[in-house]
Amino acid sequence: MQLRYGITIGLCTCYQALWITSWCVSVPNSLVIQLRLNDVLTAAATNLPITSTKQLSADEEEDKDEEDVIDEALGLVPSDLPSTAYVVVPSANPGGVLCLTPQHVHVRDTLRVAFELVREHILAENAFPDTVDRHQFVTSSILRAAQTRGYNGLAGWFASNPDVLRLLAPIVNQRICSLRSDLKKASDNLVVGFFKIVPGEETKQLVKWFLQHLNYSYPVEPMQANVPRNKPYQHPSIAAIIATVFFKGRKPHAKKHASVFKSTSPDRPEEKEIPLTMVALVSTAIHSSLMDWSQGTHHPTNFTADKYLDAYTEHVLNLEQIKARNPRGYHKTMHGLYTMAGGSTPPRPANMDANVAMVDYDNMEVD
Known part of the structure; x- marks a missing residue:
């Protein structure tokens, strides 16, 4: 099945699963990103041909992000797929970091959860783990995320294919670098004035x-x-x-x-x-x-x-x-x-003993 951008798509309609092959390696990732995952999956579910991507208004495009697209797609894909339903889409550049966008929607959702597990660890436990500790924590977070989301087939695939976790780990590591980068940018902008x-x-x-x-x-x-x-x-x-x-x-x-x-x-x-x-x-x-x-x-x-x-x-x-x-x-x-x-604090409760002592229980009205 060919799209207007010349990207070859493989669809497994029995599972409504999606993968984008790397056969057309000359196609830049920026074009792959333009594919609306929910449109592709909808077509797979209804056996309709895919001839174009959905055009969103400017306001819709601004409000929709990667998480929204994944959430919509998950509604069309069963969570109990077997481990054989999953493959890794390699990077178009040999030896390069995998692109997240063309991966299976369960993998993308799992990595989304793993991002948050790792980010929470960075913010509350250790912001600068060493290389070995960070790799171990990232890979274990990916596996834990798959289990948390109920993707047992995917978790089994990860457990029996540690090389897959090794390939996916740099995607999560990139988000750690992105968090630090955002922090440094904010610091650079504010330090000069302060x-x-x-x-x-x-x-x-x-x-x-x-x-x-x-x-x-x-x-x-x-x-x-x-x-x-x-x-x-x-x-x-x-x-x-x-x-x-x-x-x-x-x-x-x-x-x-x-x-x-x-x-x-x-x-x-x-x-x-x-x-x-x-x-x-x-x-x-x-x-x-x-x-x-x-x-x-x-x-x-x-x-x-x-x-x-x-x-x-x-x-x-x-x-x-x-x-x-x-x-x-x-x-x-x-x-x-x-x-x-910007955090809010609820008002402190008054002295409960004093409040209780003021109630006249004996003389309350009764029916």
Whole structure:
């Protein structure tokens, strides 16, 4: 079956499954992406020929994203397919990273869930895992995602074909890099204004001062004589970057991963906090953005573990010490970041014993 772009499609109508073969390797991925998965599957289910892709209005196209397309397609594909229904569509470039778009819809849905499992781990557990740990966690997350979604045939296929997991893992790893990239971009944009950086020789000394003793994590003005050391991680840039990257947008991370925002105060469980790992990661991004200005002019660097693991580790250790030595101060700081970033806190319940004591139970009206 030929499409107008010359892409060869294979359809297994008995399972309504879809795969796009790599025979037409000269076709760029950008054209493959134009295929609306739900249109192809609908045609497969009704045995109709596929002659074109659906044209959406500008508003519809803006509102529809990859997740919407996958959700629509899943309604046409049974979840209990056998392991033999799945294949990997190789990259058009030999040795290149697989393209997600032409993979089976179950694989795409599984990777979507795996993205969130890995992202939650990055934000709440360890933002800079080493290469071995990251690979093991990514591959186990893919397998767990398939099991969670009820794709037993796919999970069995993964378990018996570890090479498939190895091929799919870089797609998930790309999303980790994308998260860091988004964070660094937000930091780069906000740091200049918050820290009053302008190109010139004076900026060298300014950046050096901010980096000294992690001064940039305190609520200070440039070159301030007395740094309020009792207010670590309260520089407004930290909450601003958290808000920009994690609390804003059509589908914010904070909404998807609401469970990571927990209180460490047993007396105030309703007062949610930003996780330690997230604060350390954001602070490291600020460190990276300042380093880009260390020569007086802007020289961007990659926000990678190889370059900034030491800074991240320093923030983690610092936050752990604050939490251990002053739990109440730690809670107030992290809860303050949560509320400033855009999280809401329900009103604290009144003293229940006092309220109960005020009720006149004996003289209540009865029928």
